[in-house]
Amino acid sequence: MSIIKSLEKRRTYYNLDKKIPISEQEVEEKVKKVTELVPDAFNMKSARVVLVFGEKHEQLWDEIYDVFEGKVPREKLDLFKNGAGTILFLYDQDIVKKMQEQFHTYADNFPIWANQANGMLQIVMWSMLRELNIGASLQHYNPIIDAKVKELFDIPESCMLVAQMPFGGIKKEPDEKEKEDINKRVSVVRS
Numbered sequence: 001m002s003i004i005k006s007l008e009k010r011r012t013y014y015n016l017d018k019k020i021p022i023s024e025q026e027v028e029e030k031v032k033k034v035t036e037l038v039p040d041a042f043n044m045k046s047a048r049v050v051l052v053f054g055e056k057h058e059q060l061w062d063e064i065y066d067v068f069e070g071k072v073p074r075e076k077l078d079l080f081k082n083g084a085g086t087i088l089f090l091y092d093q094d095i096v097k098k099m100q101e102q103f104h105t106y107a108d109n110f111p112i113w114a115n116q117a118n119g120m121l122q123i124v125m126w127s128m129l130r131e132l133n134i135g136a137s138l139q140h141y142n143p144i145i146d147a148k149v150k151e152l153f154d155i156p157e158s159c160m161l162v163a164q165m166p167f168g169g170i171k172k173e174p175d176e177k178e179k180e181d182i183n184k185r186v187s188v189v190r191s
């Protein structure tokens with residue numbers, strides 16, 4: 001599938017189930033491949049990914065409900081829990097610190113680049129899942145859930161949680177998105 005086709009198919013999927021068309025091992029392989037291929041500033045490899053399946057995935061969304069003490073509706077979090085798994089995106093602040101010490105001139109940029117590289121990883125992961133007929137969405141319950149997530153998955157203290165991507169079988173396609181004139185956002189300069 002071309003990158004444009006893949007991006008066209010990627011959407012925010014809230015209505016998920018546990019029936020994904022490939023095995024957990026195949027998802028694992030693809031997630032590892034994407035993490036390997038997506039670039040990072042100075043090739044610093046700051047991104048960390050935790051791929052969670054099954055009961056642990058369900059527990060994650062139950063714990064998120066508890067951490068928010070009912071402020072996020074159960075029905076909303078159950079949409080994610082109904083999926084087959086969750087990908088947690090993080091970056092390692094120890095790597096960022098080392099780069100800052102090594103390259104003083106760019107010190108302020110390294111945390112920004114780590115976040116940007118993480119965003120690159122997220123979009124590729126999201127589109128890759130859709131290519132495999134797996135729906136996903138991008139969620140941000142961090143930083144409220146950080147301590148609980150670290151405890152649940154034994155994640156090192158140096159890792160900063162950036163996003164959560166629940167995924168699963170596609171139960172329903174989202175509504176069409178409103179299009180706008182792309183020329184308002186893209187200018188072309190020719191000499």
Ligand SMILES: Cc1cc2nc3c(=O)[nH]c(=O)nc-3n(C[C@H](O)[C@H](O)[C@H](O)COP(=O)(O)O)c2cc1C
Nearest residue numbers: 010011012013014119137138139140141163174177
């Ligand atoms: C950086 C970023 C943060 C987002 N955060 C959330 C979020 O916390 N919760 C959510 O439901 N969707 C979130 N989204 C999804 C966007 O709302 C969604 O991608 C956008 O409305 C376009 O819809 P589409 O994904 O169906 O194309 C986020 C998307 C991006 C790129």
